Amino acid sequence: MKLKTITIGHVRLISLYWSRYAVRSGSGLVYLMIALIFGLSMAHILIMPVEQLIARQKREMGNADPQFIKKTIIDIGRPVIQFVFGQKTLEEIGQESMARQRSFRDKDGGPEDAAAGPNKDADIDPWITFLLEKRPALLSAIFMLLIFGMPFAISFLGYNQVSGDIQSHGLRYLLLRTERSSIYFGRFLGTVIFSTAVMAIIVVTITFYLGMKTRIYPAGALTLWALHGFLALSILMVPYIAVCSLISASVDSPFLSLVLAKVVIAGVLLMGLLGSIYWKPAKYLLYALPWGWQSNLLHPEPARCLLAALGCLVYAGFFLFLGYYHFERRDL
């Protein structure tokens, strides 16, 4: 199929108009709220125990021991990352968390006691070691959770790129003023811009809060890792938004588009994970979307990171192509 024609100026105009409209229409605000609540809640769940520990140390010892705090964070962060990597179940993580809390309560959480924890696993995965020990561990754990959870939230932003205007025939005001391609790609780009802005808000808020509250990581290291995480999250959202574009261009109802986007994004993950319990090759279903390799965006090897980012763009291109192919030919 040939791309009939596209006007870059129109794509720019439509994307900017659409990203503003996303706020006005409410769908952008809903996504912003959901993404913020999810992102900040995850951050809160991970940061709160550290804050409590720091407060207790200050109360009991006069000041906090950064080394001890860092090791405790690694203790907290490891099961989270292992869960995202599929090494541990939620039940195991819950049991470990309970045991850790009991340990703090019974032994009063002295530095010597807790320090024994982090290096218990001699065969720790180098990737996890990188995330927990070579980078600000708390931020790594938060990023891993966001990388796992944000694809579920993105459909709240991407579901209505064109379906609502197909249903209301509102697109007809645009169809004689620009090309279908400019509308389709312009709205996709506008959604990506909005998503990126939301990611920036979340990452900046979490990083600032983490930096101010814990003061255990050097500002430079924290900023650089935050930037990496922001880029990883932003790029990761692109293929999922493209999936939403494809669905939105294929149905006339925004509600149906939202439901389908949810079913497809979550369904691929569930079928891949649950299916592989009974039939191993089912795990390859995870590669229908970036689920199968998206954690590589935080891989210690830059080449793997770049490959993952490239993969996101290739997937996005594929879904966009399918969506545009349909949008160009369908009745509007």
Place this chain on the structure above:
Amino acid sequence: MTHVVSIQGLSKSFGRIQALSNVSFDVPSHSIFGLLGPNGAGKTTLFSIIADFLKADAGRVEVLGIDTRNIWKLCGRLSILPQDARFQRNVPILEQLVFFQLLAGRTKQQAQEEVLQSLELVGLQSFAKRRVGSLSHGMVKRLEIAQAFLGSPEVILLDEPTAGLDPASARQIRDLVKQLQQSATIIVSSHNLDEIQELCDHVAILNLGSLVLSGSVDEITLADREYILFLSRPLQDTELQQLSSIDGVRSIQMPSHAGANHGKGSAEYLVRLNLSAEQVNQDGVLAAILRGVLDMGVTPRKLTEGRSLESQFLEVTGGQSSHP
């Protein structure tokens, strides 16, 4: 160019419903072209295919010599007032229309000026900063018309432009359409046959997705040779023969249902005058007929030119709506 819109063998179906079946006609340049038909005849489908909102199953449409499958080549040259298309409710009018003009390559200032001019034409200038959701139905209709008139389109499609408007606004829109005829070719669909007869110089009538009649309004209504004369009493056969002998008169008939009582005790009786099409001085023939009628002691009450479009419409469509 003689024809700015050319429709050839157009067919479209939605599942088992044949919305359009092999429709072909041309729209002359700088005409106001009326598209008529009962509900469900295929008018909106035809408009939607011309604007490439819908894809035809067969046939082709050319606007200004460009195949509408390449509709982007007509950006800025073709505009439409679509039926049932909604604006974004929570965005101010001005912002939405300025956005349209920015797409047309205007600067922001030019776009604002053009939009305000267009809103002024439809009496909405003072509502420019209001959100669409706060407008009444009639105001939204006028807004839709304003967007169709934005810029300098060469062909404008108006799908029921006066539906839902009060009489004064409808008159204003009709006047506007007439003014625009100087610079554009306008295709109008409407259920208001009097409006179409007043406004349009050419019409096409669709019924059940097929074209049943197409041509100039004068041809269709026989305005060049048929007149209806309303009289104070019925004419006798001898009187009819006497009038028929006037030079230039082809026939004079008094239909059996010609008598009509319009209340208040005054009755009118109509006779249908059919003049020779080649007769040059029709005014002279009409004057002779009226003199003859007066000499017979009958008072002429009214003279109308041609058949009404409504009677022709009902005749060719069988007076039926496609959807009972």
